[in-house]
Amino acid sequence: MIIAKVIGTVWATKKVPTLEGWKLLVVRTTSSGGPETLVAADQIGAGVGEDVLITKGSVSRAAVQGPPSPIDAVVVGIIDSLEVERGLLE
Amino acid sequence: MIIAKVIGTVWATKKVPTLEGWKLLVVRTTSSGGPETLVAADQIGAGVGEDVLITKGSVSRAAVQGPPSPIDAVVVGIIDSLEVERGLLE
Amino acid sequence: MIIAKVIGTVWATKKVPTLEGWKLLVVRTTSSGGPETLVAADQIGAGVGEDVLITKGSVSRAAVQGPPSPIDAVVVGIIDSLEVERGLLE
Amino acid sequence: MIIAKVIGTVWATKKVPTLEGWKLLVVRTTSSGGPETLVAADQIGAGVGEDVLITKGSVSRAAVQGPPSPIDAVVVGIIDSLEVERGLLE
Amino acid sequence: MIIAKVIGTVWATKKVPTLEGWKLLVVRTTSSGGPETLVAADQIGAGVGEDVLITKGSVSRAAVQGPPSPIDAVVVGIIDSLEVERGLLE
Helix, strand or coil: CEEEEEEEEEECCEECHHHCCCEEEEEEECCCCCCEEEEEEECCCCCCCCEEEEEECHHHHHHCCCCCCCCCEEEEEECCEEEECCCCCC | CEEEEEEEEEECCEECHHHCCCEEEEEEECCCCCCEEEEEEECCCCCCCCEEEEEECHHHHHHCCCCCCCCCEEEEEECCEEEECCCCCC | CEEEEEEEEEECCEECHHHCCCEEEEEEECCCCCCEEEEEEECCCCCCCCEEEEEECHHHHHHCCCCCCCCCEEEEEECCEEEECCCCCC | CEEEEEEEEEECCEECHHHCCCEEEEEEECCCCCCEEEEEEECCCCCCCCEEEEEECHHHHHHCCCCCCCCCEEEEEECCEEEECCCCCC | CEEEEEEEEEECCEECHHHCCCEEEEEEECCCCCCEEEEEEECCCCCCCCEEEEEECHHHHHHCCCCCCCCCEEEEEECCEEEECCCCCC
């Protein structure tokens, strides 16, 4: 999983039928080498400004309910706290 | 999913049989760290200049109809609007 | 697999049901080009400061027990030693 | 899919049995941010100097015939032409 | 597949049961944009200093024998020779 911050929402009226009904959040990864903006599906109600855990790839399906969807990134948790050992994160 | 702009089309006469009949768009990602050009299959009629959502990887199959194809990127939606919180996208 | 160092732990109370019960470690990859921070599931008791092997992607499932979970990175081993030929690692 | 140019061939006598009989091309991606060299399986007869479409990942299997092989990149088409809107590709 | 050089070996006593019995090599990719160090499973006896082909991702399973393992990178061949057209590899 990667750590990201929810920064917005995206709307698409014209889409493939299997994407209908999904709430799509724009997230910015804060955990990888460089910043990266992704669009992730959300079923747990994450809000703008919250730090979340994102699962990527085909295993994303295990996080969502409903019929097969072309979802390659999904919000799997809203981060309460993150404890990192001092000195290990240079 | 990633956000990309449709910038063109690509044609390949000689191809694997399972790629027959697909419309292949050249897209440029505008959402990741650095710009990247990809080729994505399209079944919803995205046009040059439009901003689209692209699903990558094996889950792309859930977005397309027909027999199994070697499609690793597909247009899943045409973006109407994108609302990003001011100050969060530095 | 990639080589990473465990640098901390992350907690998320609000999460998808299929992520319940997982211990989630924050790891920093020390083996790839640039440093990258990931969150990996752990079932073998890796501790902060230890060097571990991380499997990424859908094959992560083969490393974990229990029902399907949206786990795209998992600790598969705690590294005892690493022997690299002198001169090959510039 | 990504766009790449065929730049050579690679031979490996000692290999896993499931890789027997494959023609393996060295390709250089010209479409992503930075240049990257990959080895892709080819069943359509792409030649050195030609521009090709490469499918990556597990969906590559849908492009090849025969029993399951550890092929994670495959030539799916030889590019005839590529039309990119002027001004969109900075 | 990617091209890499075997630079060492890694040992992990404490590991997930499904990783038991695997020989794990440290390899350095020489084919991608920047150098990257990976750990790959080996069943064909590749030695330190040899150039090898590495398959990544879930298709790695097709290269290995035995029950499902969390292997996301595997040595699929030892490179005999590589012929690259002069002038195409800048």
